[in-house]
Amino acid sequence: MALVRIGLIGAGYMGKAHTIALQSVGAVFETGLKPVCEMIATSTAEGAAEHAARWGWNRSTGDWRALIADPHVDAIIIATPPRTHLAMVLACVAAGKPVLCEKPLGCDPAESLRMVEAVEQAGLANMVGFNYIRTPASQLAKQVIASGEIGDVIQVTAEHVEDYLHDPALPASWRTRISTGTEAGALADVAPHIVNACLRLVGPISSLVADTQIVHATRPGPDGPEAIENDDQGQMLLRFANGASGSLSFSRVAAGRKMGYTYRITGTQGALYFDQEDQNALWLYDAAREPARRGFQKLLMGPPHPDYLAFNMGFGHGTGYNDQIVIEMRDFLRAVESGNAVWPTFRDGYEVDRIVDAALVSARERRWVDL
Amino acid sequence: MALVRIGLIGAGYMGKAHTIALQSVGAVFETGLKPVCEMIATSTAEGAAEHAARWGWNRSTGDWRALIADPHVDAIIIATPPRTHLAMVLACVAAGKPVLCEKPLGCDPAESLRMVEAVEQAGLANMVGFNYIRTPASQLAKQVIASGEIGDVIQVTAEHVEDYLHDPALPASWRTRISTGTEAGALADVAPHIVNACLRLVGPISSLVADTQIVHATRPGPDGPEAIENDDQGQMLLRFANGASGSLSFSRVAAGRKMGYTYRITGTQGALYFDQEDQNALWLYDAAREPARRGFQKLLMGPPHPDYLAFNMGFGHGTGYNDQIVIEMRDFLRAVESGNAVWPTFRDGYEVDRIVDAALVSARERRWVDL
Amino acid sequence: MALVRIGLIGAGYMGKAHTIALQSVGAVFETGLKPVCEMIATSTAEGAAEHAARWGWNRSTGDWRALIADPHVDAIIIATPPRTHLAMVLACVAAGKPVLCEKPLGCDPAESLRMVEAVEQAGLANMVGFNYIRTPASQLAKQVIASGEIGDVIQVTAEHVEDYLHDPALPASWRTRISTGTEAGALADVAPHIVNACLRLVGPISSLVADTQIVHATRPGPDGPEAIENDDQGQMLLRFANGASGSLSFSRVAAGRKMGYTYRITGTQGALYFDQEDQNALWLYDAAREPARRGFQKLLMGPPHPDYLAFNMGFGHGTGYNDQIVIEMRDFLRAVESGNAVWPTFRDGYEVDRIVDAALVSARERRWVDL
Amino acid sequence: MALVRIGLIGAGYMGKAHTIALQSVGAVFETGLKPVCEMIATSTAEGAAEHAARWGWNRSTGDWRALIADPHVDAIIIATPPRTHLAMVLACVAAGKPVLCEKPLGCDPAESLRMVEAVEQAGLANMVGFNYIRTPASQLAKQVIASGEIGDVIQVTAEHVEDYLHDPALPASWRTRISTGTEAGALADVAPHIVNACLRLVGPISSLVADTQIVHATRPGPDGPEAIENDDQGQMLLRFANGASGSLSFSRVAAGRKMGYTYRITGTQGALYFDQEDQNALWLYDAAREPARRGFQKLLMGPPHPDYLAFNMGFGHGTGYNDQIVIEMRDFLRAVESGNAVWPTFRDGYEVDRIVDAALVSARERRWVDL
Known part of the structure; x- marks a missing residue:
């Protein structure tokens, strides 16, 4: 071995x-x-x-x-x-x-x-x-879309919103300063995950318009109130190369949202929905069924679904956060063994960074930005 | 009498x-x-x-x-x-x-x-x-926000999406022609309801940027395929006069969404969520509770909630679509009796129309529009 | 007319x-x-x-x-x-x-x-x-079972639990006295609805064993604490003539349950689930689908479902409590017009009363009772 | 180390x-x-x-x-x-x-x-x-009950139902034969988990009445159809030493139920609900809140909850099946280190076995059994 x-x-x-x-x-x-x-x-x-x-x-x-x-x-x-x-x-x-x-x-x-x-x-x-994109459910979403099961994707509503800085009494930190963090706040902290999901599941983004906000202008700093330098929350409209459109929200101050990484993807023949707070389910709608039997179906992950069986479980036993990292590690070991990059490669990460940067420009200049 | x-x-x-x-x-x-x-x-x-x-x-x-x-x-x-x-x-x-x-x-x-x-x-x-805004739950949402129970509103994610024209085999109709309908498609059919909800619950909108799409370019017409003239779906980013921001989606082709009139409103001290497909519940989050006991609470409508008791029922018995109209009619009778306009007045309707019109301009010119 | x-x-x-x-x-x-x-x-x-x-x-x-x-x-x-x-x-x-x-x-x-x-x-x-059994969703449940869509029914878990007497500070009343109410408490108040549902959806009950309890021994009466004379809660095991088995719960002290009228019915080829607190949905599971696409499907009521279209609505608009009574009234008008009894007839009501009575006997004598 | x-x-x-x-x-x-x-x-x-x-x-x-x-x-x-x-x-x-x-x-x-x-x-x-009882949510349920947060427990509705033998075409196996399995089928396979939960959360069981069934009389065997010898499904009524009552279901043929380990526990001052298929949430109801703000609250597990923080995660990141075993192993290592038994000890396992045995007797003799 x-x-x-x-x-x-x-x-x-x-x-x-x-x-x-x-x-x-x-x-x-x-x-x-x-x-x-x-x-x-x-x-x-x-x-x-x-x-x-x-x-x-x-x-x-x-x-x-x-x-x-x-x-x-x-x-x-x-x-x-x-x-x-x-x-x-x-x-x-x-x-x-x-x-x-x-x-x-x-x-x-x-x-x-x-x-x-x-x-x-x-x-x-x-x-x-x-x-996050490694869960069996998100891998299944990828399969469903790639196979054409919901037809051509026409719309996406996605978000990655949390509330870890919801309380204005939480102090300023490296995250809230441009010099130590980045010019982007929640846009850099959480949005990349859901941008990555959009790219993975729907495809390249061709243009966007974004809006960002600092909700709490100051937070306690070492020398009294300190001005916050990057966004607490924001949202964008997206156009994809394949013609689909969408909206995407991100936040670090979304009271009550703990792991609010969700996407709803609509196609010409169906739709799917995923919520990371219930990560072992994918909701699927098939528009081809007879009208009286159409409805979103809650698929609990199980042995027939991607990367589930290896965790040694029946349907519904459930994987958790650390299992996502185990799947990631398996892929990295494959990359090392083969000598080839494995998705998501550095280039995939760069594509996400380009979207984040375009959102910064769009929010600053209040205009659509082409990619 | x-x-x-x-x-x-x-x-x-x-x-x-x-x-x-x-x-x-x-x-x-x-x-x-x-x-x-x-x-x-x-x-x-x-x-x-x-x-x-x-x-x-x-x-x-x-x-x-x-x-x-x-x-x-x-x-x-x-x-x-x-x-x-x-x-x-x-x-x-x-x-x-x-x-x-x-x-x-x-x-x-x-x-x-x-x-x-x-x-x-x-x-x-x-x-x-x-x-739709007449349900006890949406009236309760108004109360909760107006009383400051969730603090200052900072963000809204709202939608009114249905799938009544999802199937491209459905024929062109007055709704899809500018001459008989309006220049706006789903934007006129469904968006006004949720725009009205945003105005009612959060307040005046100060600027927006919108994007719309015709998903099915043609539908069967009396003389063969007929070009569709107005939007099947779209979304917008919103800025409110009180500083809150948000996004709003609308669609007549959203597979699987039957009465997808939902809003999630986040404040500085809590949040609420409503979904018209489960119209007898309001989800409420109180950020002031101790961390181990924070979570969205499903409030089933009952006698203490607005306009519920008159329907003669205990908690959870539930009101339906026609009951919304009954509440509306009660208000119209009050208006007739008093001689005064009652919310939503024609002027409130006009404010909604202004938003719809601004969205048309924004989508056409691909830019933010101030109101 | x-x-x-x-x-x-x-x-x-x-x-x-x-x-x-x-x-x-x-x-x-x-x-x-x-x-x-x-x-x-x-x-x-x-x-x-x-x-x-x-x-x-x-x-x-x-x-x-x-x-x-x-x-x-x-x-x-x-x-x-x-x-x-x-x-x-x-x-x-x-x-x-x-x-x-x-x-x-x-x-x-x-x-x-x-x-x-x-x-x-x-x-x-x-x-x-x-x-309650008049909702479009419960009528659909009847259709689904009668058509064999979920195969032969093998098990039922049902309940009608509410919390209208949950608080022990609520006074004694006619409901809690045998002389003015009946020997049965929650068993007479709420259980008949769900017993009726079981009879309607699954068929005749052949035997049962029941257990009941007075949770709050006294409540405030006109002359101080008054002994409560009939059950606050209970449950029973059921055997049906067709071989199915089940359990049924009833309560007037079930904290948090407002309209807890639910049934889960399992068959040899599928299953269904209904919850009156979300009365416009029926959850349906079809065991014949491929394993990776099996899951409970949430069917929102709409025009193809029983007695829905007359309420003049699209899918998901929703009916409420009063609409159930409207449906009941329509059937009574039919009965009057035809001169014939219409389900549920007095005889159907009598069959429910027999089950309630058998449950009283069973609880008193701590034994199975045949019907 | x-x-x-x-x-x-x-x-x-x-x-x-x-x-x-x-x-x-x-x-x-x-x-x-x-x-x-x-x-x-x-x-x-x-x-x-x-x-x-x-x-x-x-x-x-x-x-x-x-x-x-x-x-x-x-x-x-x-x-x-x-x-x-x-x-x-x-x-x-x-x-x-x-x-x-x-x-x-x-x-x-x-x-x-x-x-x-x-x-x-x-x-x-x-x-x-x-x-299963090791999840942070079930540990939190134990805390909530033990602290008196929901008052005295008055009722429990619990189940462990799955569908791994739902299909009658699945062959007979050691599980379905008394000689190789036990006299109990689902009663031995799945019921012990939920019996253990009841004992842990509510306390000792003082009496019960049970009913069991073989749903599929035969399954394919090596020499043609083979008679099934132990139960496919069943249910029981429970009385606890502390006066609470309840019902408990178990099944290996419950179509659609994958990890149907659920419990709903009602107390004099509140209630809680747990479903293993969504194992990162505990639903909690507090009857002391004002009537207009009473509802089940969905608590997503996070750092303040038992054994969650060690998995290194924020609220809502989620644990899975294998993490339950990690917690179990931590406890076994403590037992080894201290030389003392750690809950659940062999004696706790024996107490579960006694309940299973009493249920077999009760079902066979169709009577209540005291423990």
């Missing part, structure tokens, strides 16, 4: 999720390569050592460059904030190592494009971490 | 609904005036006579002008296609009779404004027929 | 509902007979006169015997408490007048049987008022 | 689930002991070796007695059919090793009691595998 020794940079939220996935993916799927948790890097040697002990990594370091360069590390996972991605990816390219990078790829499309070109020229396996 | 003798013009879908409401409103509510189904007019004397017999009207006529002028008719209900409204309303004004007119008021804002000015100058009670 | 002059006894909750239905049924349905609200009787002449004025009845009386005997009254509706039914029905029989009696028919099966035999021997049209 | 070397017997459905959980539990939770996948046993050495390689176990064997006796194996997980449990547990006791055994513990209460007494006399950590 072939092994691949993984190096992980970052020990936050996503670092833990990747660790859990690395440790169980080999039992869940029949992967050709079995991952080894070889080395973890955080900003300090002490922190890295502690996380290595707690999570079960063989070695640790406070120097991510050392991790990437280590001869006993075969592939890299980057789970750090966006501003650090570019240097790390270029180091991976220099070291000739396959790389999985968390979203968003870069802080702007120019950065992302540099990364895309670097990995493509080097011929390295690469992948960007969009996990 | 005072009586008011009603004259109804139109014996279609809405004519029947108004008849049913007129006959039961007096038993449901303690109205000061009891309506009498005095005279019905349709385009032919025979048709009118037949409907009078079937539905229980005292008299009938094939001439709507005779009905309006009849000395034994006290108040008028207009339930005919939009192109006929202006002349009828002006005749009511000439006769000095209170008038309830179905939506949309006019075929364009200029027409609507003429009607508004006519009834206002004459000091006549007037009302326009937006029924 | 033939008229039928109705006499109504009772001006409570159901009296109002019947009044509303009588006034609109003629416009909703193409009935052969049009009802006239001729005379209303309550316990006092003053009260009757007041209700007649408020609701629109031509005449009134404080003497129900006078109403039944009145030569200008053609058919009788009884909407009074159960203890009054027997005498009124026998008077109707003596007068040879068709009669619609509210449920439960009698206070015990012996009383009910006397009424059944009286109307049957007299050959009078008769009907008992079970309204 | 202390290690515990695990020996696993069984490589079926649950064997895989335990493997996945063992590999990730250490990263998910801060466990005092970190498990090592030391040895796996199946019925053949070849099969065991293959599973060891595929799933990542250090060693393997075709002899479960050798596994239990192995000096480098510290604790045992039994994931084999019920008929094998007794001998394995007694071997664990002989070897003095902590043991986690899948449910049902024994084939009848007598067997289970032997195991209980053996581990208790030996003072060994022991646990039985009821996974």
Whole structure:
């Protein structure tokens, strides 16, 4: 059984999720390569050592460059904030190592494009971490649409709205400052996931008009009220290359919405609906049935659906958030094994970044933007 | 007990609904005036006579002008296609009779404004027929927002989408032709209801950008395929005078959506959600509860909620479509009794028409339009 | 157009509902007979006169015997408490007048049987008022089962649970005393509706075992705490003549359940589910579909479904509680016109009473009871 | 960091689930002991070796007695059919090793009691595998009830119904034969999970009456149609020691129900509802709120809820089936570390077996059975 020794940079939220996935993916799927948790890097040697002990990594370091360069590390996972991605990816390219990078790829499309070109020229396996689209239900949505089961797509209503900054008493942070985050707020934090879903399920976006807002002008800062610099919420109208239209909402202040990643996709012969808060169901409507027997059908995920059976369960047993990461990891292992990029590649991540950037321009200039 | 003798013009879908409401409103509510189904007019004397017999009207006529002028008719209900409204309303004004007119008021804002000015100058009670907003749940939504229970409104996602023209084999009709319908398709048919809801619940709209589409370019016509002239679907971004933003979708081709009149309204301290397909529930989220006990609450309508108890029922017994019309009729009787216009007045209808018109301009010129 | 002059006894909750239905049924349905609200009787002449004025009845009386005997009254509706039914029905029989009696028919099966035999021997049209089963969705459920669409029924889980006496601070009343109500509490108040549904949808019950409980032993009475004499809640196991089995719950203290009239019926080839709190939907499962496309389908009621189109609406517009009574009234008018009993007849009501009585015996003796 | 070397017997459905959980539990939770996948046993050495390689176990064997006796194996997980449990547990006791055994513990209460007494006399950590009750939502239900938040429990409606044998064309198997399965069919397969939930959430059961049925009398066997020997479905009425009553359904032929493990629990001050098919939500009703704001609230699981935060996620990200097993494994590691049994202990499993046995007696003799 072939092994691949993984190096992980970052020990936050996503670092833990990747660790859990690395440790169980080999039992869940029949992967050709079995991952080894070889080395973890955080900003300090002490922190890295502690996380290595707690999570079960063989070695640790406070120097991510050392991790990437280590001869006993075969592939890299980057789970750090966006501003650090570019240097790390270029180091991976220099070291000739396959790389999985968390979203968003870069802080702007120019950065992302540099990364895309670097990995493509080097011929390295690469992948960007969009996990939500990995659920069996969203994979089934892709199958349903691709097979023509709902006809030609004509309309999409999508959103990724949460309420993690709903309370104005929550302090300003790197997320709310342009200097440390990006010019985009919720537009960078949550919108990329649902933009990615739209691209995956419907196809390229040809034009858009966006509107964004800062809802809470200030939040508590270290020296008193601090002005918030990027959007709390917004929405856009979309036109797709295939003629479909749609709307898309994003928010970090949407009271009551916890994982409000939903899409409703209408076609000429049917429709489907998905809500990440009930991630084990896909709602499907078939317009060809007799009128008295037409209605949305709640399909609970089960063994016949994509990537479900490997989790070893009957219909309705259910997968969760960490299982999405396990599926992602399986795909990254395939990328490493084959040497080829696997969807979503860095280029797919770049396409998402282009939409986010166009939305920023559109909101600023209050006009439609062609892509 | 005072009586008011009603004259109804139109014996279609809405004519029947108004008849049913007129006959039961007096038993449901303690109205000061009891309506009498005095005279019905349709385009032919025979048709009118037949409907009078079937539905229980005292008299009938094939001439709507005779009905309006009849000395034994006290108040008028207009339930005919939009192109006929202006002349009828002006005749009511000439006769000095209170008038309830179905939506949309006019075929364009200029027409609507003429009607508004006519009834206002004459000091006549007037009302326009937006029924969906009459449900106890939508009235409760209004109460909740007006009382500040969810704080300041910051975002709205709304839609009125149906699928009555989803099938491209359905023939062209007056609805799909500009000459007989209006330049707006679904934008005139369904969008006014949900625009009205946004105005009622959130307040005036200050600017918008809209996008519309003809999904099926042709439909069967009397002489073969006929080009469709107005929109099948569309969506808009909204900015409200109070600073809230939102998106709004409308469609006559949304497969699977039967009464897809929904709104999700987010405030700084909570949120609410309503879906007309389950019209006896309002979902309410209170952000002030402790974190472990926060969640959307499904409020089933009951005696403490607006206009519910008169229907004589316990919680959850449920009202339906015709009950909305009964509530509307109660309000029209109040208008007639007091001599004052009652919300939604012709002017409220005109405000809706202005939004529809701005959306047409915005879609045509691909730009934001201020109101 | 033939008229039928109705006499109504009772001006409570159901009296109002019947009044509303009588006034609109003629416009909703193409009935052969049009009802006239001729005379209303309550316990006092003053009260009757007041209700007649408020609701629109031509005449009134404080003497129900006078109403039944009145030569200008053609058919009788009884909407009074159960203890009054027997005498009124026998008077109707003596007068040879068709009669619609509210449920439960009698206070015990012996009383009910006397009424059944009286109307049957007299050959009078008769009907008992079970309204919930009249919804388009429950009628559709009947169609689906009768057509074999879900195969042979094998199991039923049903309930009628509400919370109108959930609060122990609510006072004792006629409902909680055997002398004024019946030996059965919730078992008589709510269970008959869902027992009737089981009989209608699945067929005769051959045996049962029941368990009942008084949850709040006392409630405030006129002279301090008063002992409660009949059941607050209970449940039973059922065996049907066709071999199916099931369970059935009933309660007046089920916190949070407002109109908890639900049934889930499983067959050898599918299943269906209905919840009165969302009365415009029927959930249907077809086991013959391919495994990856099996799921409960939410059918929103619309024009192809039973008794929906007459309410003049598109799919999803929705009917409510009062519309159930309108449908019931249409059937009673048919009964009067034809001279024949219409389902549910007095005999059907008697069959429900027999089940309730068997449940009392079973609970008292803690054993299965055969029917 | 202390290690515990695990020996696993069984490589079926649950064997895989335990493997996945063992590999990730250490990263998910801060466990005092970190498990090592030391040895796996199946019925053949070849099969065991293959599973060891595929799933990542250090060693393997075709002899479960050798596994239990192995000096480098510290604790045992039994994931084999019920008929094998007794001998394995007694071997664990002989070897003095902590043991986690899948449910049902024994084939009848007598067997289970032997195991209980053996581990208790030996003072060994022991646990039985009821996974569904481990979800954050079901743990929250336990908290809510235990804290008195819904008052005293008065009624329970529960079920565990699935449709894995719904199709009569599915062949007879060990499950449908008494000689290889047990006298109980669905009553042994699925009912124990929901019986366990009732015991956990409401308390001891004092009496019951049950009814069971074989729906499909025969299924294809190796030599033609074979008679089915145990129940396909059934239901029972329950009385609890604390005075509450309830009903409970179980089925393996409930068309459309995939993971129909639901409970609705009503108290004197509120109610709650859970459905395993949407396992990340608990519905809660608080009767103390003002009447116009009473309704079931959908609580999406999140960091404040039991055992959620360790999975490293925000509200609504969701846990799945395998996460239940991870939680179970965390508890088993605690048991091993402390040397004490952890809920649910073998004795808890025995209590479930007693209920199942009483239900068999009740169904056979058609009478209530006291416990």
